[in-house]
Amino acid sequence: MARTQGSHSDITGPRIREAALRLFAQHGYAAVSMRQIAKEVGVQAGALYNYTPDKQSLLFSLMSSHMEELQAAWDSVPRAAYAMDRLRAFTGFHIRFHLERPDAVFIAYMELRNLTEENFTVIESLRRVYENGVEGILKEGVEQGVFSIPDTKIATLAVIAMLNGVNTWYRSEGRLSLDEVERVYWGMVQKAVSA
Amino acid sequence: MARTQGSHSDITGPRIREAALRLFAQHGYAAVSMRQIAKEVGVQAGALYNYTPDKQSLLFSLMSSHMEELQAAWDSVPRAAYAMDRLRAFTGFHIRFHLERPDAVFIAYMELRNLTEENFTVIESLRRVYENGVEGILKEGVEQGVFSIPDTKIATLAVIAMLNGVNTWYRSEGRLSLDEVERVYWGMVQKAVSA
DNA sequence: GTCTATACCAAGATAGAC
DNA sequence: GTCTATCTTGGTATAGAC
Structure with missing residues (x-):
């Protein structure tokens, strides 16, 4: 079943970080797209930008x-x-x-x-x-x-x-x-x- | 002065390898484009494919x-x-x-x-x-x-x-x-x- | 062997509806 | 807060002229 819309700020943030950590480690920062991270988390790419201003900030964080x-x-x-x-x-x-x-x-x-x-x-x-x-x-x-x-x-x-x-x-x-x-x-x- | 056309197979090959080595080391394989490598060597991107079938083969080599x-x-x-x-x-x-x-x-x-x-x-x-x-x-x-x-x-x-x-x-x-x-x-x- | 031009695709990031 | 849709840029690789 597809994911519905709604607010999940408390869990989405950490999940983005976990997914990014795993994907960056596995494939390398440059090789991982924001779309991939979003897919892992189960949101659309645009939603990531509620949690990080950009990809570089995510890596640095x-x-x-x-x-x-x-x-x-x-x-x-x-x-x-x-x-x-x-x-x-x-x-x-x-x-x-x-x-x-x-x-x-x-x-x-x-x-x-x-x-x-x-x-x-x-x-x-x-x-x-x-x-x-x-x-x-x-x-x-x-x-x-x-x-x-x-x-x-x-x-x-x-x-x-x-x-x-x-x-x-x-x-x-x-x-x-x-x-x-x-x-x-x-x-x-x-x-x-x-x- | 712009580079003219012509054949340079004996020097272009090694120069591509040197440029790729340096750029891959500096920025990472995924972050380096074939265009960048070509620019370093002083040829157009298409010319690289006379020396390697693709980017992966270049890395492996x-x-x-x-x-x-x-x-x-x-x-x-x-x-x-x-x-x-x-x-x-x-x-x-x-x-x-x-x-x-x-x-x-x-x-x-x-x-x-x-x-x-x-x-x-x-x-x-x-x-x-x-x-x-x-x-x-x-x-x-x-x-x-x-x-x-x-x-x-x-x-x-x-x-x-x-x-x-x-x-x-x-x-x-x-x-x-x-x-x-x-x-x-x-x-x-x-x-x-x-x- | 190299050029120019381009097909084709995916990237990061943003806009505006819900 | 998330969605869909899209802008803009730049990626790999190929085609065909010179």
Whole structure:
């Protein structure tokens, strides 16, 4: 049965965001049309413009929400006293947070080039804040003498790149449990930075 | 002065590939039009179809060439006797090869979703061959007792992901020389897998 | 081999009725 | 708030002249 007219502002908004997130991740921002998004949601294309001024704003909104949620979630993790413990906590947090949102993560990395210059600047600064938090852990570990790192900036990026890689291969029905994945990666991270 | 008509098959072909590589990397496959590519090369859009049957074939050709060059280059690196030496050689090779071709690398990772199913299968199998080569080194190191790795498959992907990260931040005019970058990464890779 | 011209289709976005 | 209808632009690909 066809959908009738009427007002659904409370549910249509989130549904547009969910559909856009999934479609952008799957096919890429440029390859997805507003008509496709509308079809997924079950409305006509014109109706989307009650929720976003244009397609670019929709992309930016999805990306900034993701980065802000990431930061807020990490900020809410209890801060351990020793750098080694904090790095272990970070490793587990980062892997789990990212595996729970594969689409948002994918978009946050892949669609940077499709942001306007202004929007790009905003997202990049959010990312830098997150990275600085990680670098802070590494610096403290060096000061505490438990880490040996020639360049904490590079080590930060290397650790994050390594952990992000999990998203490219992990499948929940695969041979490894999340706990095992976390343990394996923590082993490598720990050895890589240890004194 | 406007370009005149005439035959330039020997130079136009490569120029189309170079332009497509750069534009796909910069804006994404879906966001780049055949008209844009033609404009970069200095021909009309219709002329492109003397060199590629369609846009998809152009993308696939760029990606498969890249993967085949990667494999051929690694195969030509002299094979050291000990796993530790081979892993060091791999680390340096991978970083340098990828930094020399940032556009091709970017495309090879980001545009997989824009390949047809058939083309995707081909590219994926080329990638798997390359990864298996790396895993072979890690397995040998474990047998030789110099590496301690709970899961060589994951370690392979982790090492490659870490090294690929260099492309996201390295700039030749930056504060670190290529040799220094290589040394820093080798330090982390070595520690991460060592017994 | 390249050109101009165009067929054909789908994109983003808007207008106005309900 | 959503609909239908449409404007305008730009996409891939092809045809036929030079």
